[in-house]
Amino acid sequence: MGGTLRSVNRVLLGLAGALLLALGLAVLVAGFDLPRHLNFSMPSGWPWTAPDDALLTDGERTRWRSESWWWPAVIAVLSLLVLLLLWWLLAQLRRRRLGEVLVDTGDGEGALLRGSAMENVLEAEASGLPGVDGAAVRLTGRRTAPQAVMGLRLEAHAAPGPVLGRLTKEALEHARSSAALEKLPAEVRLRTVKHRPERVL
Missing domain, CATH: 3.30.70.1350 (Cation efflux protein, cytoplasmic domain)
Structure with missing residues (x-):
């Protein structure tokens, strides 16, 4: 159990770190308008390249609201995420047994x-x-x-x-x-x- 928990911790921390790093870099690039100042272009389809850009447009944010499956899917995903976070937190609080x-x-x-x-x-x-x-x-x-x-x-x-x-x-x-x-x-x-x-x- 201890080895499995350590592996899960490493994977979760690695994913969280990579996600936060990517988000932070995206904020810096767009917030300081680096593509214009440094004369480079972002990949095609990149949603946020300038200080005034929105990550999600109004149309993108409300695109699926009229679909009957949208809110059940959102609630299910968020519930699963909360359960996973609670499991991870309880696993951290419990003292590991030595194998x-x-x-x-x-x-x-x-x-x-x-x-x-x-x-x-x-x-x-x-x-x-x-x-x-x-x-x-x-x-x-x-x-x-x-x-x-x-x-x-x-x-x-x-x-x-x-x-x-x-x-x-x-x-x-x-x-x-x-x-x-x-x-x-x-x-x-x-x-x-x-x-x-x-x-x-």
């Missing part, structure tokens, strides 16, 4: 470890700590410098301090050393298990 971690094998080559495998190991070890009822782990960052985003459900009696201490010294340290990483920073979110009250007769 693989580069492990230093000591031979100069390295090996790739699946991010999901490392997440599963961290989840299992964190869930087994005293006072922890369950854990969820997501790796983010780069494959050479991963970061862990962890959510822990604590038992009602558990103290956060000791749990975080053991998590750092055991689960995170084991994962860091097994992947031969210099460091493995983690963001830990804690919540307590809420038990439903029971009536005592």
